[in-house]
Amino acid sequence: MVGTSPINVKANRASRKWTPKQLLGRLIWELVRTPVFAWSPRPLWFWRRTILRIFGAKIGPGVRIFSSVKIAIPWNLTxxxxAAVGDGAILYSLGTIEIGPSTTISQYAHLCAGSHDHQRSDFPLAKLPIKIGAEAWVCADAFIGPGVSVGNRAIVGARAVAMRDINNSAIMVGNPATQIGTRDTKGRRTKK
Incomplete structure (x- = not known):
């Protein structure tokens, strides 16, 4: 019945999830993101790296981030x-997101480092980290859930949903992501 749920929406909305400094930083980022980051021409990789660094992100040399990437909180990003982050990817960095060197995050992939604790009636915000290892590939439209680590050289296939940690060199597909093989040291697939 409506109105008899044990979910305490009022308590959730009244809780303080961010400090005033964090709220101000998020506001400034949103004011700058569209005109300065999102509208920058495609080949201006250095420009987007610089903007993200100004906002506290730790960005290595040679990183390519497309202008259509949506980043929630840049100072939670490494x-x-x-590494490369493709068109339309979402880096929902409420918790920290770490992407390893020479890793590819393909177009429209979603790295979701935030959720709510469904076991409590007030559904408090959970800011859970995501770590993607070196030389990994998160393919198009894949979803990496809060608190998940993806191992070095692992592949999360197109539209796969990873809600648990993924081992080094594992090749994962489907929803939920299931291992179908591994990558050998030369990048070739071996059967599971």
């Missing part, structure tokens, strides 16, 4: 050298 990206290793020569």
């Amino acid at each position: 990206i290793g050298e020569y």
Whole structure:
């Protein structure tokens, strides 16, 4: 019945999830993001790296981030050298997101480092970290859930949903993500 749920929405809305300094930083980022970051021409990789660094992100050399990438909180973001984040990807960095060197996050992938604790009636915000290892590939439209670590050289296939940690070199597909093989040291697939 409506109105008899044990969920305490009022308590959730009244809780303090961010400090005043964090709220101000998020406001300034949102005011700057569209005209300065999102509207920058595609080849201006250095420009977007610089903007993110100004906002506290740790961005390695040679990183390529497309202008259409949506980043919630840049100071919670670390990206290793020569990594790439493709068109329309979402880096929902309420918790920290760490992307290893030479890793690819393909177009429209979603790294979601925030959720709510469904076991409590007030559904408090949970800011859970995500870590993507070196030389990994999160393919198009894949979803990486809060608190998940993806191992070095692992592949999360297109539209896969990873809600649990993924081992080094694992090749994962589907929803939920299931291992179908591993990558050998030369990047070739071996059957599971």
